[in-house]
Amino acid sequence: MADQIPVLIILAPLFGGILVLLLGLRYRSVCFPIAVASLGVSLFSALHTFRTVLLEGPQRYFLSGWERGGGFAVGIEYRIDQINGLVLIMIAFVALLSVIHSRSRVSVETPAKVPQVYILSLLLVSGLLGMTITNDAFNLYVLLEISSLSSYALIAIGSRRSALSAFNYVIMGTIGASFLLLGVGYLFIQTGTLNMQDIHGALMAEGLINAPSIKVALMLILIGLWIKMGLFPLHGWLPNAYSYAPSATGTLMGPLVTKVMIYIMIRMMVSVFGIDFLYEQLAWTKPVSLLASIAIIGGSFLAVSQTDLRKMLCYLIVAEVGYMVGGAWVGNLNGMTGAIYHILGDALMTLCLFFVVGIVVAKTGEHRLSAFKGLFKSMPLTMVCFVVVALAMIGLPPTCGFFSKWYLVRGGLEAGQYPFVIALLISSLVNAVIFFRLIEFAYFQSPDSDTAEAHGAHGESGAHGDEGEHSATAHAHTPVPMKVYRVDPDLDADSIITEVPWGMKAPLLIVAACLLLLGIFNSTVTAWIADGLKGVGF
Amino acid sequence: MDAFLENFNYIVYVVLMMIGLYAMISKNNLIKKLVGMTIFQSAIILFYVSIGAKEGAAIPILDHHQMHVAAAHDDHADTHKDKADTHEGEHADTKIHKADKHAAGAHSNHTSAEHASTHTDKLEAPHAGEHGDHDGHHGSSEINPAKFSNPIPHVLMLTAIVVGVSTLGVALSIVQRVHQGYGSIEEDDILNQIGPNTDG
Amino acid sequence: MILTFDTVALILLVITAIMALKIRDLLGASVVLGIYGFLMCLLWADMGAVDVAFTEAAVGAGVSTVILIATVYQTTRHSKD
């Protein structure tokens, strides 16, 4: 029975979703326990599988038992190595925490549709896990569509504005997924198989790798995935979709969807096309990493120019996507290791940021940057976590953010991709500006004094021109200082801002702790990643 | 002109796909965008189905005659004497199957390998050498893969069609929701309503 | 000759695709899209993909036209482009 555990990673959320559909529509109260239990089973299976991978090397699982044929896969195959083992653990962990955290938000924001939100979230997670684990190029597309369809619904479930952004997401998402499908078709027409390893084998064996159609296939797959992950010029759908969606959706999708797409890109690069081909025969590393550098800088500056907290978060995601794409394309082991390590770290960072912002928005009823004012006094634990994640986003030593940047910068320097390194440093500076401003709001400004706000805006405008302007706009948009006190009535009846209940706080603390742990144990994790990468041709 | 007609399918799929893509990006009406999306998706399906087409091949369904020759060549029994009675005979046949499955598999493997090596020189067949003791052809008892169109693209596209209609349904429901919210399905109208301040 | 049927169907496909996008009456566009789906279905049946053609006949020409028309009925029939 132990060899069946890999498939449980996906089946647990799937069956959980169906169970919620059968029971949850009648008995509201069972939705949450079922969701937590199934994600817990999934997380456990992922951990167990990862342990097996560490002990015995990469695991293969043949669905429908089609383990025969002379050297080629007949059915669909799962393959778990060190890298996607880690990504699987990350997905299950993030999903579990996000579901626990969002429990009260779901019943506040979408009271009529609680079971639907849980079902769709579980199926979304199931699709993401499946995409990570599968070794079949077409199975990937089907699972991608499951996760896309459920995410369209989870976004559109909110206000009318979110429905419009969901529509744009449908259009862009369909273009992306169809390009991926078309790219797989181009590979299929030349190789006649769908299993990733077999495609790779056929490409290598028959010298097809230099055929123009294979290059077009690579280009189509990359463009499709870039649309799906929101790389800078193609990111149009992302900020609106995530920031207007209900907060539970944002918290679940923000950390997971883009990261999984980046993993898929790395998987396609490493196991289908092969690293030798991409890095040595194809001279694409320079232009793509340049594109990534542009993405980093573009995302960062768009982020710093936002006054809305959630919009700012979304643009930060866009900037981080550039980190990982660039890391994957700088063209050496360090860059790739940094990119994969950053997938893990960035998922946790984004989750933590969404937690903090969700809590702040829910508590203050205010979604501008000024919402942070004086929060250190009223919710110290939350703000401590915020400091941790801010340090990670800027990239300061004890946190994982530092180490991933360290690998990325080292990879960039080794490969001579200086624009990428410069973009990374600029982005760190921009993040420092963004987060120190928020920390300053939280620690040194009291929420009740209008003068303090004006003073803050004035004091900063000397240092950063654009930033002072935004403080000023934030000020203009909040003419009534009482607005800061507006408290979500469903969370807290008092008019004073206090800490959130433990159900929301505990996941936040765990994530913040994980950010530190991932940083402290970075050498172990990167050793695993390097092992996995060596297994696929580095 | 011949080359043009030969690849006409591929050219038309690109044309259709581009029509769809253009509509998805540039149309103002949300339903028109979705019409474009449908065209876009079915163009890709057309591409896949074109991959699987074979000149002079039948549909990928074996007839009863072909179904039973696998058993026939093993026990030399004439299983296809009575085609009307094949359902009766099926259970009996399967017993033979179970016993001789590997032999039959080996035989067919060889057939496929032989076919691959004769018709396509660039495809190598890894298990061709394992069955060197094969005793020649069985006449009608083998299935010639060239006689059936390729089933893989068909299977994939069944899935893709279903995915396409699901996406269309979800997108249409979003359109209805947008219409309920803004009273319009023209993108510029809606953006005007939201205004330059995108916080709507 | 099989190629001729293919060619005719393909040309008709392009024409119906453009028509479906050009017609300003959304109800008409939906119906033309149904025709497009049915032509696709014929083409695939001709290429030997019977299962795909069957599905497309039921889904592409049937259900998706119906749900498109349902949406047009619920929203508006007129389109500006």
Next chain:
Amino acid sequence: MRVKPIKVFALLAVICVGSLLLSAMGDFPAFGDPNSPANAGQLATHYITQVRVETKVPNIVTAVLADYRGFDTMFETVVILVAGLAILAILRRPACESSRRFAEIAAMKSHVDLIQVTTCRLLIPVIQLFALYVIAHGHHSPGGGFQGGVILGASFILMALVNGLRATLLRFSEKKALFLSAVGVIIFAGTGLICMLLGGNFLDYEVLHQILPYTDPVMARSHAMLIVEIGVAFTVMSIMFLIYAVLSSGGEMEGGL
């Protein structure tokens, strides 16, 4: 008339992607070439030549769909389920009083066309019978769970078009449809789970011969395919009808077309 920038952008994108796609075309094997890598490759050859030995299903597409790539098909069923749930989650709202009353009045007063109703009364059983045939005969002829399920769903849509959505929902309510769609996925995934319990991999139908009477491992595959196709048909039928019911009533499940 001024040309909108979006149109220029779209045209540019289309020209770029189109030329990219056309540039790769010279590389393709000719259309209909039986010796192209995709057509004569090991995988396609294996499916065509081995399907009779390994599964005993004459329709190769059904065999590949439900067995070799059964996992894809399971998730395809889940895609349908997700679509149905998504549409419900996005659009479903309780019917407001006025539209309910309007629907009631419309249901009372609507001129029920004798010809339409009679034709439907004659036609719908035949359609449903044909759908069942398509599901059951998917092993031997084109068809299977999807096609049959869509036809079954279409028969309900026809019923709703003629008799009104309200009358049809009395026969096939929203709750029933949701329940059946979940049951369909459970039939499919549950078959896989039973395979796991019997010691095989997920969806490895071969081990089912231990519990299916009068079967051997190969026939177990054939029979299990029928079981999962029935599951697919359940889900597809109920979700297709549900999609129509929600979309045609703007989410209120009253009135309809």
